[in-house]
Amino acid sequence: MFVSTAFAQTAAAPGGGESTLFSLLPLVLMFVVLYFIMIRPQMKKQKDHKAMVEALAKGDEVVISGGVLGRISRLGDSYLHVEVANGVELQVQRGAVVQVLPKGTFK
Numbered sequence: 001m002f003v004s005t006a007f008a009q010t011a012a013a014p015g016g017g018e019s020t021l022f023s024l025l026p027l028v029l030m031f032v033v034l035y036f037i038m039i040r041p042q043m044k045k046q047k048d049h050k051a052m053v054e055a056l057a058k059g060d061e062v063v064i065s066g067g068v069l070g071r072i073s074r075l076g077d078s079y080l081h082v083e084v085a086n087g088v089e090l091q092v093q094r095g096a097v098v099q100v101l102p103k104g105t106f107k
Contacts, residue, residue: 053094056080061106063099064092069106 056062060072062082070082073089080097081089 052100053097056094056097056100061101061103062097063101064090065096065098069101071106 056072056075058072058075061069062072063069064082068082068084068090070084070090072080073083074081078094079091080094081091083089
């Protein structure tokens with residue numbers, strides 16, 4: 001009375017390779033879109049930051065990651081000294097530099 005009749009499924013048609021290609025197409029398209037929207041811009045940003053950090057020189061006015069402004073007083077291989085006030089220097093890693101400011105910004 002409440003049980004319906006079960007029907008067997010028909011066999012899949014031979015040559016179903018085309019259907020697997022169409023089933024993978026959305027996944028491939030999603031990866032391509034994610035690459036151009038997320039991955040590529042992030043790689044460009046990392047490349048620009050690396051070039052900025054390598055180009056640092058004594059006397060450059062910078063913003064470090066905590067939002068502190070200062071002038072580079074000494075450079076090392078992986079560290080640099082940033083003068084934030086008269087007689088006050090902070091030793092920070094090169095990667096902590098967020099932005100190089102135009103000359104005359106920090107007084």
